[in-house]
Amino acid sequence: MTDIQAALIPTGENSFRLEAYLGRGGYEAARTALLTRKPQEVIEEVKKANLRGRGGAGFPAGSKWAFVPQAGDQPRYLCVNADEGEPGTFKDRAIMTRDPHLLLEGIILASYAVGVHTAFIYIRAEYESIARRIEAAIDEARRKGFLGKGIFGSGFDLEVLVHRGAGSYICGEETALLESIEGKRGWPRLKPPFPASVGLFRGPTVINNVETIANVPLIFRHGAEWFAGRGLPRDGGMRLFGVSGAVKKPGLYELPVGTPLRTIIYDWAGGPAEGQGIKAVVPGGLSAPLLTPGELDVPMDHESLARARSMLGSAGIIVIGDRTPIIDILRIVARFYAHESCGQCTPCRIGTTWIGKIADRIGAGGGAAGDLDLIRHLAEGMKGRTLCPMGDAAAFPVLSIVEKFGVELGETISRGAEGR
Amino acid sequence: MINIQVDGRALQVAPGTTVLKAAEEMGIVIPRFCYHPAFEPEGSCRMCLVEIEGLPKLDLACSTVVREGMKVRTSTPKVIEARKDVLEFLLADHPLDCPICDKAGECFLQDYYDKHGRHASRFSEVKEKKRKKIPIGKNLLLDRERCVLCTRCVRFLRRVTGTGELGVFERGVKAEIGIDEGTAIRNNYSGNLVDICPVGAITDGDFRFKTRAWFLKKGRTVCPRCSRGCNIVVHAVRGYPLPGRQRRIYRIVPAENKEVNGYWICDLGRYGYRDIEDNRLTAIVLKKDGGPEGMTSDWGKAIRGLASGIKGLVESGRAFRITVVLNSSLTNEELAACRRIFVDFLDLRNVFFADPKPGEADGYLLTADRAPNGRGAAALGFSPKLPDPEAPPGSNDLLIVFGLHILEHFPAETVAAWFREARITYLFAAHTSGLEQVADVVLPTALPAEKTGSYTNIGGMIQSFECAVPAPRGPLPESEILARLAAELGVKLE
DSSP, X not given: OTTOOOOSSOOSTTTTSHHHHHHTTTTHHHHHHHHHOOHHHHHHHHHHTTOBOSSSSOOBHHHHHHTSOOOSSSOOEEEEEEOXXXXXXXXXXXXXXXXXXXXXXXXXXXXXXXXXXXXXXXXXXXXXXXXXXXHHHHHHHHHTTSSBSSGGGSSOOBEEEEEEOOSOGGGGSHHHHHHHHTTSOOOOOOSSSOTTTSOGGGSOEEEEEHHHHHHHHHHHHHOHHHHHHTSBTTBOXXXXXXXXXXXXXXXXEEEETTOBHHIIIIIISOSBOTTOOEEEEEOSSTTSOOBOGGXXXXXXXXXXXXXXXXXXXXXXXXXXXXXXXXXXXHHHHHHHHHHHOOSOSHHHHHHHHHHXXXXXXXHTTOOOTTHHHHHHHHHHHHTTTSSSTHHHHHHHHHXXXXXXXXXXXXXXXXXXXXXX | OEEEEETTEEXXXXXXXXXXXXXXXXXXXXXXXXXXXXXXXXXXXXXXXXXXXXXXXXXEXXXXXXXXXXXXXXXXXXHHHHHHHHHHHHHHTOOXXXXXXXXXXXXXXXXXXXXXXXXXXXXXXXXXXXXXXXEEETTEEEOTTTOOOOOHHXXXXXXXXXXXXXXXXXOGGGOEEEEOTXXXXXXXXXXXXXXXXXXXXXXXXXXXXXXXXXXXXXXXXXXXXXXXXXXXXXXXXXXXXXXXXXXXXXXXEEOOBTTTTBTOOOHHHHGGGHHHHTTBOOSEEEOSSSSSSEEEOOHHHHHHHHHHHHHHHHHTTOGGGEEEEEOTTSOHHHHHHHIIIIIIITOOSEEEEOOOOOOOOOSSSOOSOOOTTHHHHHHTTOOOOOOOTTSOGGGSSEXXXXXXXXXXXXXXXXXXHHHHHSSEEEEEESBOOSGGGTOSEEEEBOOGGGOOEEEEOTTSOEEEEOOSSOOOSSOBOHXXXXXXXXHHHTOOOO
16 A cells, blocks of 8 residues: 555645646656647546546546547636535545645646637536636636646647636536526537537537546646556546545545555544444445445445445445435435426436435324335436436435345334334 | 327427427327426427337436337336326425316316326325416416426526516525516517416416316417417317307417418417407398398398399499498408409499508517408509598499498598488498498408418418307308399309
């Protein structure tokens, strides 16, 4: 474990300042790339590094960039998704707080690769101080000539704009994010067309997560082979695993993609909290299906978790202690999605609330015999049937809870019935 | 052309066709709420999900474009289950107030639930409470509990009128259609919102609680309110006697015609339906020369009277003393008969037109020319001009006036004076106006919706229509009156 070197999150009080970043070799990768390499070569390098999206879906970043058509007069855009709304996820804030220039350098590289001259960073409403920090970093970079006209004397122009969210989970969904930047209600768009062809202001658009973009300078600083070598064959690099909940040392751990979940929880996060066992683990943000204590040996990469019928998502790990009644988890999950459903499409709008009402009723001791079947059926009615991925995001954890913890839920229901 | 299969039947459709439209070409109607042919697919109601071979998930029929070899299935167990689920979701918080809902009988939710729904709902929680009867402008009332949030209304106001009065507020199950405080829908196309609302969320105060949709008989015709010639459907109660003062005509809605009005009509045309009902003249009034003064329904006598009056003047060489005032609300067939009788046969000098006064065009469907058949009149060789007030028609022996638009151009007293001064006067009119007091003979006429004929619209398109609603007992269409007059005069009409 000792040979693993953290690269994304520098320590030190002033790590966020431009001088500190330059001291770490900052902006050299972008300078070299802009002056000596063609955009297509930048894309190829990122493809070679096997960088997959860090936002949740895990789409290969190089391929995403390559999809953007280079012909046509429409301006192309890059939108950096800093909405970080998935419960259990707190990695992007660390990058933006400690190393905003790493993100900006990544934006320069990505923009150069795709031919973008205007990039947006969409920062969630709650990240007020972070937004100010990013804006300060943009000012610093612009004064140095790292942003604006003719960056590094290369003839490449780029402006980076900060756009603030207004407190909606759904605006982290990429097309809702685009609507929000356009000043509209944050409702996801019907796809196709996909943002790569018709995106922000109808221009071809790339939307990448903060961590994805922050990894790009590392690829150019150390080489694609170095980067790919730190992860798995089809899932390169390190990931920021956020561990929260019933563990001794909750926090953010930068570890190679594919590190087993058990290793992260026990060896890094110190194992379950004092006096508790583990009842369940959410492996990748709240929308990932729960795992049981028997399923913790899964390597934390997209394919392994898919095989375990869960998902890596945003790699936000929530450990649920065995003192927590599972009905509480069900209620929290259901209420969250009911509260955050945008209301656009029928199954999610009604389904999330309906499930929430049933969960609340069970929690209040009013459960009935058919409730679990009904919840399962309602979740199935959302799964794969909604306009955006939120229907799945709401259905997956609910289905896993009912499936894996049906016995405990059944007991809760019977206890409630006895009490009546 | 693209070869596809829908429910096992092969079909060729044009590239770019959506699955929903392709299925419709085969007569398979896929249920939908948010989809409306006037707009881009929205994909939010999730009612039109179908199975497409090779795809793991159900896909939207409204937005999925056909591909060569695509195999679509519209009624597999998966599809049927998905429809049941969407309907159950939509009905979960719905107030189930069909018995007092004006949309009942023509409501998508009601019809689909009946056909595709899960009849025993499993919803046993407390329903969401929302505001009902919210005035949102003009005659419109919004009931948020009935709303399925298809956003057709929002999109109509953004994309068709461009006025954008409505929007969606709040989110999740609290999401609701709303209007900014202090504003209201005031555009000339507001009534279309009632038509495109697939449920009873937007109702028309003018129609509310007046009748039930299933009592209404529908007749298609052309709107006579301007020169656009929008296609309309008149909804009327007929087939049994109406008690007391009950209404006959309940509403006018648009009929689809892509080349003329698309899917819409303006409010002027829509609410013009009252005209068919109110202040109608129903009996012939004879004052002199027709025997004893009074009301009659003897059309033969009235027309013989007119014919003999005309013949007398022609025989005495005084045909130039006959003045006829026509109008461009008459159908092409009626105007052709007028031309044949008054111009070709009688060779009258004094044939005038009194048309509706031009209004303001609204930049969309409503034109400045408020006569429906100006182009038709021109095509028949008429060059419509008003009577000259310097040589008033009153100084004539026989004055025949069709319609009441003359009152829009001259003061009522002036027109009344003409009627009093002329030796014999005939008024062809559908409505009371005061002129019937001074005309010697009043002949009650049918309105355009009660006629069969054709109009030539502003674009030169000749649109034929059939009688959409039977005229009340008494009036006759001018076409019939003119035909009988021609027969009396011995004129052959084509």
